[in-house]
Each structure stands twice: as C-alpha cells, then as structure tokens.
Amino acid sequence: MPFVKRLLSKPLALTPVQLLLFKAGLHALFLGYLIFLGWAAVTDNLGADPVKALIHSTGTSALNLLLLTLLISPLAKHLPFPSLMQCRRLIGIYVFVYALLHLTSYVSFELQFDWALIASEVxxxxxxxxGFIALLDLMLLTITSPMWVRRKMKRNWQRLHNSIYLIALLALVHFSWSRKTALQEPLLYWFIALVIMLPRFNYWFKRLTPRH
Incomplete structure (x- = not known):
C-alpha cells in the first residue's frame, strides 16, 4: 500500500518528552503485570496450583521480554523507529527482574529456603x-548496563553484552527442559527465536564468508 510505504519510509523519531512518556508506559506495563500477579496470588486467583502458576508466569514473562530485546534492533532498523533502541536497556533490566522473581518464587515456595536442597537442585x-547460569549472566549484563560502565569497559562491554545470544539459548533450553512432555509451547518459542535471529544469521554469514 502506498500510504504504508510512505509511512515506513520516514523514520519515526520521538521527542525527548515523547520518549520519556513511552518509557513511562513501559514501566507501567511491566510493573503493572507484577502487581497483578502479586494481587492474584494474595487473593488466591492463580488457579488450582498458585505456586506453579507464579513460577511459570514470571519465567515465561522473562523469556518473552528477552526475545523482545532481540527483536528491538531489527524493528528499529526496518520500521524505521530508531527511538526504540533507547528502550532496549530498560526492557533488558526487566528481563533480569522477572527472571530473578522466577527464581525467587521457586526458592521460596517450592524449596522453602532450604539452602542445602537449593544447592543440590542447582x-x-x-x-x-x-537456568541459573543464564540468570548469573543476566545479572552481569544488568550491572554493566549504565552508560558510565559502558564507557569504562570500552570494547569489552560489547563482548560481554554479546552473551545475550548465549543467554537466549540457555533460557530456551531451560524452558524446554522444564516443560518435560509438553513440547508445543517450547517449540513455538524456538520458532519465534529462529525468526528473530534470521537477520543476524544472515549478517554473520556474510561477515564470515570470504570475499573474492
């Protein structure tokens, strides 16, 4: 459609105020869902197995946000919507928050803070x-996400943050393994991750292919 082509041909740049409001909306969305989960848990509205529901919800939310962070770069480039790139760090931090709550829910409700049992489970x-390795790596990325840390680390920062691809792989393996016999949902996530990663695979292939 000509209108869509014209719309996508012009970069959608947000003003500082619009970007601030957009980020505020993201905070409201991600924090709001956590409040919703907490309220549902307190009011016993998480179903027959509230502990399992809480662990699953926080885990899948972390995975969803992780895939979203991988999607931001191609979206920002092809929409084009460059301001999206300025939201990637915010979303990445929430990946860690949800993943940490996923682990905390498991440790507190399933294992009752039995540290010997926790160690044996890991x-x-x-x-x-x-999953634990992926969380530790996520923690490193979160700690090193501020711009002043990035400036200090220089090239090492990019090398460290490229481990997001390893984290995504570990998270998908963790999720698939935890589902045991129910493979439909994990397979859907693997497919989505593959589609998101296709542009990067193409870029890496071109970089590795020798030019004549």
Missing amino acids: IERPYITV
Whole structure:
C-alpha cells in the first residue's frame, strides 16, 4: 500500500518528552503485570496450583521480554523507529527482574529456603543449572548496563553484552527442559527465536564468508 510505504519510509523519531512518556508506559506495563500477579496470588486467583502458576508466569514473562530485546534492533532498523533502541536497556533490566522473581518464587515456595536442597537442585538438575547460569549472566549484563560502565569497559562491554545470544539459548533450553512432555509451547518459542535471529544469521554469514 502506498500510504504504508510512505509511512515506513520516514523514520519515526520521538521527542525527548515523547520518549520519556513511552518509557513511562513501559514501566507501567511491566510493573503493572507484577502487581497483578502479586494481587492474584494474595487473593488466591492463580488457579488450582498458585505456586506453579507464579513460577511459570514470571519465567515465561522473562523469556518473552528477552526475545523482545532481540527483536528491538531489527524493528528499529526496518520500521524505521530508531527511538526504540533507547528502550532496549530498560526492557533488558526487566528481563533480569522477572527472571530473578522466577527464581525467587521457586526458592521460596517450592524449596522453602532450604539452602542445602537449593544447592543440590542447582547441581543435580541440569535444567535448573542451565537456568541459573543464564540468570548469573543476566545479572552481569544488568550491572554493566549504565552508560558510565559502558564507557569504562570500552570494547569489552560489547563482548560481554554479546552473551545475550548465549543467554537466549540457555533460557530456551531451560524452558524446554522444564516443560518435560509438553513440547508445543517450547517449540513455538524456538520458532519465534529462529525468526528473530534470521537477520543476524544472515549478517554473520556474510561477515564470515570470504570475499573474492
């Protein structure tokens, strides 16, 4: 459609005030969902197994936001909507927040803060080990996300933050492994992740292919 082509041909740039409001909306959305989950838990509206529902909801939300952070770069480029790139760090922090709450829900409600049991679960259950490694890496990315840290780390910052792709892989493995026999949902997530990563695969292939 000509109108759509004209619309997409002009970069959608937000003013500082619009960007601030957009970020405020994201905060309201992500925090609002956490408040909703907390209220549902307090009022016993999380279903027959509220603990499982809470663990699953925080975990899938973290995975959804993680995939969204990977989607932002191609979206910002192809829409075009460059202001989106300025929201990636915000969303990335919420990935860590949701992932941390996912672990906290499991440790507090399922394991009752039994530290010996927690240690054995991390060591003996591979899918928990994988998830724990992904969370530790997420924590490193969150700690090093401020601009002043980025300036100090220079090139090492980009090398560290490229581990987001490893985190995504570990998160998908953790999620798939935890679902055991119910594979439809994990397969859908793998498919979505593959589609999101296709432009990057193409870029990496071109970089690695020798030119004659």
